[in-house]
């Protein structure tokens with residue numbers, strides 16, 4: 398029987414040169430000497446997709462060797478980066494022109510630089526993207542985490558990426574040990590949702606089926622910011638995993654505290670994946686109530702339960718042909734909030750924001766406590 402391929406995310410470092418307002422990871426970095434080794438990476442299973450992320454992955458000067466190892470076991474690799482280390486990124490792209498690069502840009506110049514706290518961050522990220530494109534790289538694009546301050550930039554940034562023929566990935570605020578955050582929350586939900594609604598309509602109006610499915614993902618983000626149940630089941634830890642800089646294998650990056658299925662520095666993959674500890678984590682996933690809507694957990698679900706987004710897309714394309722647009726009020730909770738049937742406080746309580754919690758950081762104990 399053919400070996401089942403998984404979907405994996407490799408967090409190669411928790412070190413980061415950015416100072417994003419919605420992520421405290423830079424305050425709780427990993428130590429370089431503890432970070433995942435090539436030896437551990439060789440033990441990973443076959444994957445149909447691998448995301449390499451951080452911290453800032455290009456802080457690791459051996460990233461090329463890591464990618465070389467991962468290509469022996471993965472069909473497709475995408476690196477999430479802030480785009481600051483232009484020369485390192487271009488150098489890697491020369492050896493791996495098929496690789497995907499997603500550069501986090503949080504809005505137009507002023508907004509981006511206010512959120513990410515990187516000197517000249519927008520210009521550097523944007524320049525890196527353009528130079529990758531000039532080299533002939535196809536799989537490059539923007540990644541934006543939408544929140545109150547940058548929501549008005551959502552559609553303008555999408556249009557910019559569209560003009561450049563680039564991918565455009567979105568997310569919204571989450572709280573977890575991975576972000577070392579428990580206080581992220583959307584304050585003006587209708588305003589943020591309206592901007593997502595505009596984006597959904599732009600995507601549905603395009604000629605690209607891939608964009609139509611992205612429209613569904615963004616519709617799910619509106620549902621998420623109103624604190625509702627995920628539109629698709631979460632099957633993390635069943636066919637998808639994350640591995641952190643310490644070799645700890647986890648279901649995802651959305652949990653409040655780090656959930657560990659096993660450690661790949663100490664175990665081999667089969668032993669770890671089939672262990673009773675991994676089973677226990679899977680049971681927790683089955684009753685997880687965090688309702689995340691991040692591409693890492695949604696993309697595998699969209700493939701697995703393809704008929705759900707496919708039906709949504711068909712329904713909305715038909716609407717378009719009759720000149721009717723997508724409306725965020727298709728979601729009952731959005732109507733209920735507009736009609737005063739539910740309060741802001743009640744919606745806030747549905748979110749994972751906890752102003753009084755000390756955020757966990759997922760570091761090995763000797764390295765520090767929560768921030």
Ligand code: SF4
Pocket residue numbers: 631632633648649650651652653682685686687688689694
């Ligand atoms: S909903 Fe899924 S991705 Fe989010 S924390 Fe729970 S198990 Fe992880």
